[in-house]
Amino acid sequence: MPQPRPYEVTLHDAAAGYPRRPVLRQLTASIPGSATTAVVGPNGSGKSTLLSVLAGVRPLTSGSLDRSRTSRPCFVVQRSAVSDTLPLTVRETVTMGRWAHRGAWRRLTARDRSVVRDSMDRLGILDLAERQLGELSGGQRQRALVAQGLAQEADLFLLDEPTTGLDMAARESISTVLGAAAAEGVTVVQATHDLNAARESDHCLLLQDGRLVEEGKPRDVLTDSALRRVWDFPEAQ
Numbered sequence: 001m002p003q004p005r006p007y008e009v010t011l012h013d014a015a016a017g018y019p020r021r022p023v024l025r026q027l028t029a030s031i032p033g034s035a036t037t038a039v040v041g042p043n044g045s046g047k048s049t050l051l052s053v054l055a056g057v058r059p060l061t062s063g064s065l066d067r068s069r070t071s072r073p074c075f076v077v078q079r080s081a082v083s084d085t086l087p088l089t090v091r092e093t094v095t096m097g098r099w100a101h102r103g104a105w106r107r108l109t110a111r112d113r114s115v116v117r118d119s120m121d122r123l124g125i126l127d128l129a130e131r132q133l134g135e136l137s138g139g140q141r142q143r144a145l146v147a148q149g150l151a152q153e154a155d156l157f158l159l160d161e162p163t164t165g166l167d168m169a170a171r172e173s174i175s176t177v178l179g180a181a182a183a184e185g186v187t188v189v190q191a192t193h194d195l196n197a198a199r200e201s202d203h204c205l206l207l208q209d210g211r212l213v214e215e216g217k218p219r220d221v222l223t224d225s226a227l228r229r230v231w232d233f234p235e236a237q
């Protein structure tokens, strides 16, 4: 008999949204641990709202969220939500990822410095360490934000459209990093419009109008008929 899959995070009949703007409704879903999950759906379907619920930033208005098996969520927001003009170098940006462990004003330990270096190395941005964020391309800045998330050593790693607008090399680099994090035991959840990235994930949630249409293996969820139905595509992409 196959063993039941260990779910790290579960939502039961969950609802959430904004003042006078309900978004998520009757959402029951399970997110596997040590795996990558893609949250897919049209604009406005509630992907970012779901991530902020999983991060604990936005409360449920009803239903329940169990993420008791994870203790340290980290949320990498959309690049557009971060000012391009912050006067920070890449190294300083990634180092901020250690604040959760160290506090903002404590001296960095040798281990903090090693984690920061390793996080930049994984994203291929060591050579950009002393450059200002504002001088970087969109893809380079996105890598710095993902590296900052990695440096937090979170056990639940939430990312909002980490590969949107990036070239193929940058997308692949980020996908590889997320896959490696999952293999090391991190529960990775990304909201994405990138169907290729979603198809490479271990698990997939398909949202429409704040409701879960389907969840499961990407090949079972992202079928031609589901894509046509949800996006009104003339034919599958």
Ligand SMILES: Nc1ncnc2c1ncn2[C@@H]1O[C@H](COP(=O)(O)OP(=O)(O)OP(=O)(O)O)[C@@H](O)[C@H]1O
Pocket: 018, 019, 021, 023, 041, 042, 043, 044, 045, 046, 047, 048, 049, 050, 191
């Ligand atoms: N701060 C807010 N206040 C009020 N309504 C909001 C707020 N943020 C999002 N919404 C609304 O909630 C709904 C879901 O938004 P959300 O950002 O979760 O969708 P999404 O699937 O991530 O969209 P996209 O693919 O465009 O990023 C949208 O109708 C949006 O207008």
